[in-house]
Amino acid sequence: MKIIERFEIPYYQFLNENSQIADEFPLIAENKQVLPVLYQLMVLVRMLDAKAIALQRTGKLGTYPSTRGQEAVFVGIGHALAKKDVYIPYYRDVGSLLQRGVTFSQILQYWGGDERGNFFNPESEDFPHSVPVGSQPLHAVGVGYAIKYRHQQRAVMVTCGDGATSQGDFYEALNVAGAWQLPVVFVVCNNQWAISVSRQVQTAAHTLAQKAIAAGIVGEQIDGNDIIAVQHRTAEALKVARENYQPRLLEMVCYRQHDHTTADDASRYEPKDLREVEWKKEPIARLRVYLEKLGIWNEAKEAALLADCAKKVDQEVKDYFDLKAQSLVSMFDYLYATLPSAYAEQRDILKQMEMVDHG
């Protein structure tokens, strides 16, 4: 008997739980312009997220999936993406979408039940929120193929949760990305829970990153609470994808600091105190201490930031509230490029309803 293959999964962390930077660290760890930007964005995301939960609890928003505790993952990968890259989110991606030209009021629109929340902006090639779990990695390989076919220097990044890695579609996507060498970066936000199913129950694999091995592509695990590691490794992966059309799987290890969605009650299954224990690793405090150590952050700045964020949050909520509902016929107007005449009659019924209702 001989061993014919061995595999290794690297783990990356630069800023540890005590806000100490590793001996060897990437350039960004010293970047005094970028680091505060990342920090401010994470703080804003957390505040917006809390507001969304509050809106849902007061009946002003439908079911909403919180991104609490996962801010570093999404802010970090969003920062690493180039404007020309294509982004395919799942549904917790507030931190990255905000950097892709999507407003939080649009995110609220989506969860508030208005399709315009997926419109983003007219030039965006990004995909909308994806609800069928694990179906979107396949879209990424399609986009990746188009990029490669056109010899463009771009990459496509797709995110999904730890639960999605059990889906057949997830593996099919990794497999074809490897088989065809496509410029796709798969980011798994491993927040340890898929609704009530813990990461340990989801799969026997020790890491999710190693699922890349079966597809013949590179997989690495990253401390998802260390925004420096997140940003750095993602930027690397995107570079390799853009330049060499090489796919990569990045597993971001973090913790879900809220219920799966506002319709879930984690107290039914989450071990008591675990959230509190994990909170010690949370990314925003970690970075703040580091910034203070670097001398680029203080109480006054913090106060100013909070005030500024509060204003932004209010504005986004106002924009969301001010939005008038779409016309009823909009149900038909985006089904096809041109609505077939077979449906004109039904569209008219909606039109009549509208005239009666809206006067």
Added chain:
Amino acid sequence: MKIFHLPDLGEGLAEAEIRDWYVKEGDRVAVDQPLASMETAKAVVDVPSPYTGKIIKLYGKVNDVIQTGSPFISFELDEGTIEQSKGSVVGSLEESSKKWDEGDVIIGAVKTKSPAIKAMPAARVLAQQMKIDLSIVNPTGPQGLITPDDVKRYIDQSTRIPVVDQGESLHGVRRVMANIMMQSHQEIVPVTIIDDADTTTLSKQVNITIHLLKAIVAAVKIAPSLNAWFDGKTLKRQLFDHVDIGLAVDTAEGLFVPVIKQVEKYSVEELRKKVDVYKRSVQDRTITASDMQGATFTLSNFGMIAGRYATPIIVPPMVAILGCGRSRDAVVAMDGKMIIRHIVPLSLTFDHRAVTGGEAARFLGAIIAYLQGTTY
């Protein structure tokens, strides 16, 4: 041209040696026909032909070793052989050299020539049962739709009585007559007995009407049940000991029936006066309503005008009416000889709910006896 590569003849064998060729180049072979004998590490096996066709080239001589997967024999396949390249990994596709025959294909619809008849299914069924052509039924449904009622209406119209839409409503005595006659028809069960009376010996000085009045009084004695009122709902019959006779008088306006009360009390002369008074009061229109009520029997002397026999209508609640037709001289048989006598035709209608045939016959017999001057 098809090249047949040497297959793995025994699960993982890398090569085989040609022991013997069974065919040569140029031969025609059929599928499954043995082509060669091959010796492998395991055994000596025959290799069957995968195709039907002509052998073009043999890639080796006897004793040559051929690697598994290397070219072995090339064929030229027959026309009509199902070529490998036509494939279908499963199943078999029907192949046909038929032409797909369609003729002119129209994109979309062909315009209809004539406007179609719209009818509810129920209307169609009804029309079919009654053998009616829908194209002549007048539609009243929306957008020219024929309803079942339209079909029914068409059926009614073709069997209908013409509507009296011109003309004025009846009033006065005509109206009364119409109503009374309808009521009579609905309630009474009439039977009419017909006979003749020989009035040759009757005094000509007195009008036949007066004689008839007297005759009626006489007949009532014989058959009092014809001088009565009957209520069909309660089945009550009221007999009278007085005879109040309604006398039908014809005028331009219509029928009047003044009632002579207690006819039994009056003499012939008194009756004649009474009758004259009534007739005049009818002509003058001085007759009152009460003069025309309460009759227990009716006499209709229509013979002044024309007609012999009739089926006069009883006015409820009475149970009988006597009709007298036009008198005539007629040849009758008497004692075996033909002689001329004066004959008056009589028609007695009685309500068979309240009067028996026997009673009616006796009544009529009594009338005739009086008029003929005999005893009943």
Added chain:
Amino acid sequence: MAEITLVEAITQALAHEMQKDTDVIVLGEDVAKDGGVFRATVGLLDKFGPERVLDTPLAESMIGGLAVGMAVQGLKPVAEFQFMGFIYPAIDQIINHAARIRNRTRGRLSCPVVFRTPYGAGIHAPEHHSESTEALFAHVPGLRVVIPSSPARAYGLLLAAIRDPDPVIFLEPSRLYRFAKQEVKDNGQALPLDTCFTLRTGDDVTLVTWGAMVKETLSACDRLIEAGIQAEVIDVATIKPLDMETILLSVEKTGRCVIIHEAPLTGGVGAEIAAQIAEKALFLLKAPPVRVTGFDTIVPYSRLEKYYIPSEKRIIDAVHRTMEFT
């Protein structure tokens, strides 16, 4: 110019459009080197190269999702599912994504994909290879479902499907693939989608059908002429969205309708057509609309297969029954 079979017409259309538009990409299992298990894509790899004719790994869901991603990026993927019986793993990608991405992004993103697959029974194949579940897709808003029935219509409708900016499920009746040949000019002329085709005209009864059943319906039509009955034959072709105008105009004229499809009876597209005829043409009908269809059973294995597929006789009997209501 050569006469070609239906499957050759598919190849001809693909080759034509790939020549014309470099955004057209063909993908699927065994489509490149092997030219497709029915040879529908034969020769394309040689002409257009491995970047435009892709042999995918064996993963139908992946084929669906990959095509969605490509289409959203503006390519025009023509993805093959080897048999309709194997399209089901991709239903999530078709219904949840392809059919609705235009709608859910308010027109910002769209999905000009064609999913093509051999469909229907009658080729004596093993189980699962004889499906006719077009009604599943006809039920989904945002999709088009197109079914050719002749080489010429296969050519013209496939061109239209590829050029259409929205997703099209293109179902190719496998038992017609090589059934007969027809002259089909390679002129790049598309046929219109969303419309029926009237193949025969007649005043007595309207026969509405699609796919492989067009074959039996046309021969039934010829037999009926001998019996003095002139039938109008309509090939629906695009079964979603339905061109009811053509069907209703014909029923208005004849007053009688027989709908023929291979797919099972209950909930088949024939039911939708019959319902619309009842709603809109009840008062012009001389007889109830009748459906002649496959039974509500799993398509039997090959030994009994021919009893499942509606026969010419069943069609003729149905027509005679409707003619009884005079």
